[in-house]
Amino acid sequence: MANEEKLAKIRHSMAHVMAEAVLEIFPDAQIAIGPSIENGFYYDFELPRPLLTEDLDTITEHMKAIIKQDKKFVRKEVTRQEAAELFKDQKYKLELLDAIPEGEAVTIYNQGGFTDLCRGPHVESTKELSADGFKLLSIAGAYWRGKESNPMLTRIYGTAWQNAKDLRLYLDHLADIEKRDHRKLGKELDLFSLHEEAGPGLVYWHPRGARVRQVIEDFWRQEHYKNGYEMVYTPHVGKSWLWETSGHLGFYKDGMYPPMEMDKADYYVKPMNCPFHIMIYQNSKKSYRDLPCRWAELGTVYRYEKAGALHGLMRVRGFTQDDAHLFVTPDQMDDEIMEVLRFSLHMLHSFGFNDIHAYISTKPEKSVGEVEKWDAATEALKKAVEKEGLAYDIDEGGGAFYGPKIDLKIKDAIGREWQLSTVQFDFNLPERFKMTFVDKDGVEKRPYMIHRALLGSIERFFGVLLENYAGAFPPWLSPDQIAIIPVGEVAFDYSKQLEKRLRAEGFRAVADLSNERMNAKIRNAQKLKTPYMVIIGEKEMSGDAVSIRYRNGKQVNLVSTEDFIREVHKAIDNKEQI
RNA sequence: GCCCUUGUAGCUCAGCUGGUAGAGCACCACCAUGGUAAGGUGGGGGUCAGCGGUUCAAAUCCGCUCGAGGGCUCCA
Numbered sequence: 001m002a003n004e005e006k007l008a009k010i011r012h013s014m015a016h017v018m019a020e021a022v023l024e025i026f027p028d029a030q031i032a033i034g035p036s037i038e039n040g041f042y043y044d045f046e047l048p049r050p051l052l053t054e055d056l057d058t059i060t061e062h063m064k065a066i067i068k069q070d071k072k073f074v075r076k077e078v079t080r081q082e083a084a085e086l087f088k089d090q091k092y093k094l095e096l097l098d099a100i101p102e103g104e105a106v107t108i109y110n111q112g113g114f115t116d117l118c119r120g121p122h123v124e125s126t127k128e129l130s131a132d133g134f135k136l137l138s139i140a141g142a143y144w145r146g147k148e149s150n151p152m153l154t155r156i157y158g159t160a161w162q163n164a165k166d167l168r169l170y171l172d173h174l175a176d177i178e179k180r181d182h183r184k185l186g187k188e189l190d191l192f193s194l195h196e197e198a199g200p201g202l203v204y205w206h207p208r209g210a211r212v213r214q215v216i217e218d219f220w221r222q223e224h225y226k227n228g229y230e231m232v233y234t235p236h237v238g239k240s241w242l243w244e245t246s247g248h249l250g251f252y253k254d255g256m257y258p259p260m261e262m263d264k265a266d267y268y269v270k271p272m273n274c275p276f277h278i279m280i281y282q283n284s285k286k287s288y289r290d291l292p293c294r295w296a297e298l299g300t301v302y303r304y305e306k307a308g309a310l311h312g313l314m315r316v317r318g319f320t321q322d323d324a325h326l327f328v329t330p331d332q333m334d335d336e337i338m339e340v341l342r343f344s345l346h347m348l349h350s351f352g353f354n355d356i357h358a359y360i361s362t363k364p365e366k367s368v369g370e371v372e373k374w375d376a377a378t379e380a381l382k383k384a385v386e387k388e389g390l391a392y393d394i395d396e397g398g399g400a401f402y403g404p405k406i407d408l409k410i411k412d413a414i415g416r417e418w419q420l421s422t423v424q425f426d427f428n429l430p431e432r433f434k435m436t437f438v439d440k441d442g443v444e445k446r447p448y449m450i451h452r453a454l455l456g457s458i459e460r461f462f463g464v465l466l467e468n469y470a471g472a473f474p475p476w477l478s479p480d481q482i483a484i485i486p487v488g489e490v491a492f493d494y495s496k497q498l499e500k501r502l503r504a505e506g507f508r509a510v511a512d513l514s515n516e517r518m519n520a521k522i523r524n525a526q527k528l529k530t531p532y533m534v535i536i537g538e539k540e541m542s543g544d545a546v547s548i549r550y551r552n553g554k555q556v557n558l559v560s561t562e563d564f565i566r567e568v569h570k571a572i573d574n575k576e577q578i
Numbered sequence: 579g580c581c582c583u584u585g586u587a588g589c590u591c592a593g594c595u596g597g598u599a600g601a602g603c604a605c606c607a608c609c610a611u612g613g614u615a616a617g618g619u620g621g622g623g624g625u626c627a628g629c630g631g632u633u634c635a636a637a638u639c640c641g642c643u644c645g646a647g648g649g650c651u652c653c654a
Contacts, residue, residue: 050582140649141581148651152581155649187589196627196645251654306579306652307645315653400654428654487613516616523615537613549614 007162011036013073013111013122014063014134014160015043020114021062022047022156025055031116032092032144032153039170040134040159044142046092047154056136056156067131071112073122077105083117092144093117133167134160176414182463183312185471189528191479192313192462201310201317203459208479208528211508212465213458215477217298219350220322220455227343229296229324234276236300240266246275247432255303273299274426274451277325278433286437291447292332296324298458313463320458326450327430329437333448334380337423340452341384341406344421347454348410350575351465352474353420355411358385358392361399368402369427377425377448378404402428412468420461423452472529472551474577475568482509482568483525487518487537494541498534498561505565507572526551531578532568550578 015034018041022029026047034043078086080097083106087093096117100106109118111126123129136158144150161167178184186192191209194202205213221231240259243249248256248271259266270276277295286293300320309315328336348356360381363374381404385392392406399405403425409417426449429435436444455461465477475481482502486495495511502509512521518535525533534546539558546564547557559567571578 052583138648139582142650143580146651148580152650154581157649194646200645248654255652255654303653308579308650309652310646402654485614488611490611515611517610517612519612519614520616521614526615533614535614539613547613553615555614 007160008036009121009123010129010162011041011160012120013126013129014158015041016073016109016111016114016116016118016122017063017066017126017129018059018136018156018158019043019045019116020066020111021059023114024062025058030090030092033096034116040137040157042155042157044092044144044153044155046151051139051154051156056139059156060136063134064131066111066113067126067129069112070125070127072125074110075107075120075122076110077107080106083108086115087117130161130163130167132164133162134158135167135171173414177416180414180467180470181312182314182466185466186313189471189479191466194312199317200307201305201315203313203316203318209462211479212473212477213462216455216458216462220298220347223343223347223350224296224324227339229294232277232280232295232297234273234280234297234299235270237267237269238275240268242275242279243268245432246272246278246429248272248275255305257302257304269302270299271301271303273297273301273321273323274325274429274449275433278429278435281327281435282433286327286447288329288437288439291437292326292328292336294324294326296322299323313459316457316459319460321453322455322458322461324452326452327435327437327447328450329439329445330376330448333377334383336450337380338384338387340423340450341388341390344408344423344452344454345388345390348408348420352468352575352577353410353412356390357409357411357417358390359395359398359407359409360385360392361395361405361407362397363404364397364399364401366401367399368431373427373448374404377427381406381423381425400424402426410464412464413470416467418464420456420464421452421454422456423450425449426451469577472531472577474571474575475531476572476575478529478531479508480510480525480528480530481507481572482532482534483521483528483530484509484511485518485521485525485533485535486511486513487535490538491536491541495536498536498546501561502565505569507565507568522549531571532564534564552578 012035015036019031019034022043022045023031028048030046032044032046034041083097084094086108087097097106107119109116109120109122136156138157140155140157141152142155144153159167159170161170186209189208190206191212192206193204194200195204224231237260240249252271256271257269259268280295281293298320300318302318305315305317310317326336326340345356360378362378367374385406405422405424407419408421409419411417430446430449435447435449437447439445465473473479484495484499486492492513495513499509499511512525514521522533529551531551533549535549536546540546543558544561545558546561547555548559548564549555
């Protein structure tokens with residue numbers, strides 16, 4: 001922790017050094033804000049011209065020179081008038097000064113050639129900064145104070161560490177992230193594609209990607225049946241009545257694809273599945289005996305995401321939610337929430353995610369539904385999280401206007417967090433659709449409605465899996481599980497028969513009978529990250545055996561085919577990574 | 579939506595300050611029949627994202643549009 005504080009000081013000080021360097025190069029620059037952030041720092045400027053990547057080199061040179069001068073960071077408390085005088089040419093600083101609450105001390109830091117309005121803290125001197133422990137990474141635009149209506153400033157991002165070695169490690173980490181990029185892997189492994197000419201943000205699943213998706217979906221359905229859910233299918237479009245009733249046309253219209261007119265009615269492509277599930281609920285009068293209803297659907301929805309927000313599979317315009325809605329009586333709520341949470345964890349664990357953190361979001365200022373309901377629901381969420389012994393944070397006031405929620409974030413193989421599961425109460429839709437059930441006392445009451453998605457969306461989840469495994473899926477998920485590689489043409493027939501035999505076992509096996517040398521076939525299977533490559537030559541043919549080459553390069557020769565089949569079954573059944 | 583960057587063959591990319599396009603991989607054909615990460619030879623394939631402008635001449639310069647990348651904002 002002390003180390004984190006030290007790094008934060010280094011990074012914040014580095015931001016000041018960068019500001020000084022930028023002012024040396026552009027004396028007329030307006031400086032805005034420059035904090036330390038995770039792994040580094042940034043500073044926002046208003047510059048006389050756009051920055052080029054080459055400028056980063058120049059700025060870096062200036063920064064190194066400043067660092068070597070062993071400049072002291074001197075803190076000083078000043079009056080507002082003094083500060084206003086000091087920053088009279090810096091409009092953003094003056095705005096910041098105005099924003100400091102009356103009565104609070106105004107402090108400045110000076111490092112010789114540069115003074116900044118800043119509350120600190122900083123290192124004592126630039127000699128504590130490492131001239132080769134930092135790197136300027138990128139130039140970006142950022143709104144002044146994060147407001148879309150404000151001017152766009154130029155932000156320079158950098159990373160800074162205590163020494164060159166730590167910087168090296170971090171840059172290696174960045175390279176690792178780049179290698180794992182699901183967009184790149186998706187291309188290399190021939191899993192999916194996007195086609196701008198056919199519509200941005202819409203995903204095309206290739207055969208190899210579709211195989212993985214099938215495995216995920218089959219598993220998902222099977223587990224849902226095991227856990228008391230029913231599957232439903234609902235339409236992809238609905239008349240405006242549906243969206244007016246749900247309220248989407250009122251507050252979410254911009255997020256929806258525009259309407260199609262037919263028979264004098266407007267039809268909208270669904271951005272959510274909920275109203276459709278409610279239609280099923282409304283189809284008959286419900287008794288407390290019918291509840292809880294647990295209805296699940298892999299529902300494909302379309303949303304108009306802003307062009308700038310689209311990102312590979314992670315943020316798209318058409319995606320499939322692994323959705324379910326639970327309609328429950330008030331006294332079923334606690335148990336149902338606990339079950340949902342338990343089930344979520346089970347699913348995440350099944351896919352190899354064991355480092356899970358929960359975030360509970362509570363009632364925001366603007367909300368619908370009675371306070372008692374909010375309290376009861378929030379309490380149910382907390383109890384469930386505590387019962388599962390999950391680490392959790394509470395985001396006070398961070399819930400949606402219609403109900404509190406739990407989000408689960410997992411950590412992937414290289415420590416990045418991804419939000420997958422979400423469990424949300426909804427006090428809005430049951431009201432709007434006037435949903436009821438008849439309770440024991442014969443009185444019509446409102447059911448509680450819970451939305452939940454365990455994997456989030458199939459597209460995004462697939463992207464997370466891809467990055468987590470760096471494309472090397474464990475055998476149970478791998479598009480191809482076994483590549484059969486004949487040494488020469490004499491082994492082609494045998495290889496074909498072996499392919500048949502392995503497929504009969506349920507394995508995704510493919511014999512490579514192409515006009516290539518064995519070396520090239522191994523290389524190709526290796527590039528596709530196929531977990532098992534089995535080599536078939538005369539020795540194997542005569543002994544009903546295979547020689548296994550694992551994708552990690554490990555080699556086991558002349559294993560009996562029966563033993564190999566058992567081994568693969570075991571790995572698949574146990575969802576092992578190899 | 580905004581800022582910066584960017585758009586050359588299916589993929590990865592080269593093409594200096596303007597003179598009507600190249601490589602490797604992939605694909606096709608032929609030869610080679612091969613024991614653990616690319617065998618050889620030949621061939622086909624591009625209105626240089628689109629539209630407009632400057633110019634004798636534009637992949638190259640300028641403008642607009644569309645898309646992509648990195649950010650910001652947004653993600654009820």
